[in-house]
Amino acid sequence: MKAVFLTQHGGTENLQYTTDFPIPECGADDIRIAIKATSVNRADTVVRNGYPGLSIPMPHILGGDIVGIIDHIGENVTNYSVGERVMVLPIISCGNCPICINKPEENHLCFNWQYFGMHIHGGYAEFCTVPAKNVVRIPDSISFEEATCFGVAGLTAYHALYTVAKIKKGEVFMIWGGSGGLGTIAVQLAKAAGAIVIATVGNDTKKQAIQSLGADYIFNHYTDDVPAEVKKLFPYGVNCIMDYVGPATFPKSFDMLQKGGRMLLCGILTGRESMLNIHQTYLRHLSIHGLYLGTKRELEELLALASEKSIKPLIGKTMDLSQAAEAHELMVSGGYMGKIVLIP
Ligand SMILES: [Zn+2]
Numbered sequence: 001m002k003a004v005f006l007t008q009h010g011g012t013e014n015l016q017y018t019t020d021f022p023i024p025e026c027g028a029d030d031i032r033i034a035i036k037a038t039s040v041n042r043a044d045t046v047v048r049n050g051y052p053g054l055s056i057p058m059p060h061i062l063g064g065d066i067v068g069i070i071d072h073i074g075e076n077v078t079n080y081s082v083g084e085r086v087m088v089l090p091i092i093s094c095g096n097c098p099i100c101i102n103k104p105e106e107n108h109l110c111f112n113w114q115y116f117g118m119h120i121h122g123g124y125a126e127f128c129t130v131p132a133k134n135v136v137r138i139p140d141s142i143s144f145e146e147a148t149c150f151g152v153a154g155l156t157a158y159h160a161l162y163t164v165a166k167i168k169k170g171e172v173f174m175i176w177g178g179s180g181g182l183g184t185i186a187v188q189l190a191k192a193a194g195a196i197v198i199a200t201v202g203n204d205t206k207k208q209a210i211q212s213l214g215a216d217y218i219f220n221h222y223t224d225d226v227p228a229e230v231k232k233l234f235p236y237g238v239n240c241i242m243d244y245v246g247p248a249t250f251p252k253s254f255d256m257l258q259k260g261g262r263m264l265l266c267g268i269l270t271g272r273e274s275m276l277n278i279h280q281t282y283l284r285h286l287s288i289h290g291l292y293l294g295t296k297r298e299l300e301e302l303l304a305l306a307s308e309k310s311i312k313p314l315i316g317k318t319m320d321l322s323q324a325a326e327a328h329e330l331m332v333s334g335g336y337m338g339k340i341v342l343i344p
Helices: 042-049 098-102 104-109 144-164 181-192 204-213 226-233 250-256 278-283 296-307 321-333
Strands: 003-006 016-018 030-039 067-073 085-088 127-131 135-137 172-175 196-201 217-220 238-243 257-265 287-290 315-320 339-343
Touching: 003 321, 016 321, 030 085, 030 144, 042 321, 067 144, 085 144, 098 104, 135 296, 144 181, 144 238, 144 257, 144 296, 144 315, 144 339, 172 181, 181 196, 181 204, 181 339, 196 204, 196 226, 204 217, 217 226, 226 250, 238 250, 250 257, 315 321, 321 339
Parallel strands: 172 196, 172 238, 196 217, 238 257, 257 287, 315 339
Antiparallel strands: 003 016, 030 067, 030 127, 030 339, 067 085, 085 135
């Protein structure tokens, strides 16, 4: 089958394209999906470079977004049929750890979690075999390309804003880097909840598109003094900030939070460590939430919301799977908007 795989970590030159990778076997409780679209996520570039503390067996296929048509079902699978349009919850939970047993509704926190494209083979391929419990049907109104925006980026945004932060009407929400796959959906979800939305971009040409998605205030994080501008608008600060950038923005995010504010941390693009003022944290009743992805229920809720057309993914570029290295270069350069989709 077609696949893009790594044999070692490093730069984009390590993304090798082939047409003869072995098609995965389908176990009794599994479903094999003929992939029609996948996408590039920030996590893919981190895993390509070598994820801190994680040893990955090689060869390895990247990709957390798996979207396509059911090609084969295992003998124990009864509730799905060959030919159905489906996508995949990107986390596999073990079913046996204390979280899975006592809090199955929060099984994205499984102690033995596995993430497609990180711990196991992912979606940069023509086929992928997944546990049937991870499969979610795609509403007819959502295309394969659009669905790739929801599995990782959309699910993370939905979980962060609706389940963790419980963003409310009239609250001020801010996101650094609002023009990517996560940002463009987070802006729309915050707006759908009635929040006032501040987003940043790295290039003024992206402002118009973010505004059309619903952002109320847009700043350029390279040329504007963002904390000063936000303070002018909201002297008491903002209620909720999503930060996946890391040390480059964390101190600014922290300072901008108002009393009772919530920080949503979901990325390490500029490093892994940052100073934290403990005194200010308790004095201002701040909450710092680390998070990634979400649950199957949340993914189904997000798809239902999207199919009502209140949430429309922004697809910036569609490329052939064989162009995965070029797609990674594009993501790292920041010269795109929304999602970069790959078609096998
Ligand atoms: Zn578990």
